[in-house]
Amino acid sequence: MITINIEKNSRLEDVETYLTQLERAIEFDVDVNLMLPRALNYSYFGIAPAIMLFVVTWLRYKNAAKLFIDIEDVSSEALIELYKNELIFPMVVLAWNRTGIYTKDGRNLRHPLQPFNKLYAERMLNGRTIPGNKLLLADFDHLPDDRLLPCFGGKYQFIQTKIQLKNSIEKGIKEVFYMYSELPRAFDHAKDPFVSIIYELMKNTFEWARHDGSQVPLDPNIRGTLVKFIKRKRSNLLEEYKWHKGLKHFFASTRLKENVNKELYFMEISVFDGGIGFADKFRSVNLEAQSWDEIDIIRKCLTKHSTSAQGIYKEEKGLGLDEILKILDGRGLIRIKTGHSCIYRNMITHGYDELRENQQITLYDWKNDSNEKFTSYKKIEGSVITIVYPIEFTEF
Structure with a gap:
């Protein structure tokens, strides 16, 4: 099993690196975890939706394992900050029933994230x-x-x-x-x-x-x-x-x-x-x-x-x-x-x-x-x- 880490400073060219890592895992038929950053430090041109497509690509792989988020603190204050990252809500919903969502140390995030998902869904609706x-x-x-x-x-x-x-x-x-x-x-x-x-x-x-x-x-x-x-x-x-x-x-x-x-x-x-x-x-x-x-x-x-x-x-x-x-x-x-x-x-x-x-x-x-x-x-x-x-x- 391997874990692909999406870096907080990712640029568009880094997405190609993540795809190469995934391609190698597929070649050897191994399970792949994915780690999302708690924030994107730089608003590089088109970076968030580019990473979203990589997550979709990972989810379509039959051996996609667990989706981790690079956090340990699950307090309300920490999760409010987390959800300022535009990657989190759509990727959490996409992976919710496919891989589950976990903290970096393996704790299940379903329950803590539910109220924030509801809030985001209401804003979008x-x-x-x-x-x-x-x-x-x-x-x-x-x-x-x-x-x-x-x-x-x-x-x-x-x-x-x-x-x-x-x-x-x-x-x-x-x-x-x-x-x-x-x-x-x-x-x-x-x-x-x-x-x-x-x-x-x-x-x-x-x-x-x-x-x-x-x-x-x-x-x-x-x-x-x-x-x-x-x-x-x-x-x-x-x-x-x-x-x-x-x-x-x-x-x-x-x-x-x-x-x-x-x-x-x-x-x-x-x-x-x-x-x-x-x-x-x-x-x-x-x-x-x-x-x-x-x-x-x-x-x-x-x-x-x-x-x-x-x-x-x-x-x-x-x-x-x-x-x-x-x-x-x-x-x-x-x-x-x-x-x-x-x-x-x-x-x-x-x-x-x-x-x-x-x-x-x-x-x-x-x-x-x-x-x-x-x-x-x-x-x-x-x-x-x-x-x-x-x-x-x-x-x-």
Whole structure:
């Protein structure tokens, strides 16, 4: 038996290390425990949902053993601090009936965590923020119908309009902005794009990420969104992400306006799911795609009408990801992690072009920045789309 320790200072590249450790364990058919940190010390770009997908991958392994949390103190005060870590609630619920949850010294955490789970569930059911002014909304498809979030509809039907979603989560989005009183108009300008992004991407998970390739419901399964407001000095961002050409160029753009303290304001929006990934799902419903390259399938999913179908209410599908590119046109950055792939597109330097049939959308490999040679990463279950959306912006 081995234990994989998720470090409190984890970066995106560390997730690949954890996947390598899990792959080796699978190769030798050994039991694997997982240890979550009591806190994430740094809010690195997209790190929390990236770790969530690793936990999903671990849970799908037949020899997944116990989920530990790096705590010994189970007092109310300690658990209040613990639940400020956005990983804890969704991962605890996901693993609750699969592996159990334990302190680092092996004590069962089910009873101590129950009231905190209830509190978080109530906040989500009402579309409100969690500690730290973060909006976390997660649906667990294996739970009873009354535990699914009304803001997204239910088990059998996704909400029909963006207005319904806006009415459900408007207070939550406003709370994300609350501590930044120097941006009095930011909420009014930003709420509609944010609602549209969440609506389109969560609808996509409803349609594509609840079942395996044989249409069997995934159990356990998670689909959700995490929204954070971030205020950082441009110089600090450029130093922190100097290792990544795409992020460095994005944060260096003169179209991102600084405040008087040389700080940038932006939203980080992630939508994640525990489905079988873009490629495996696409191949399961498209026989001609069995030999297609994964990057080509991601391009297809991003292209208007490529996954079109008619729902029971005759709405047109296959538009969601294309709509996201339109919203981000000229101002945002999008990163997609799924299967063996991790790609991005800077929508400031490479804006939206409505693609004609047979054209290919240009994507860039997250690791080597190439738009021709793509890295094959360790396979991860599910998918996560993380978006940077600037608040103060120069319109040319």
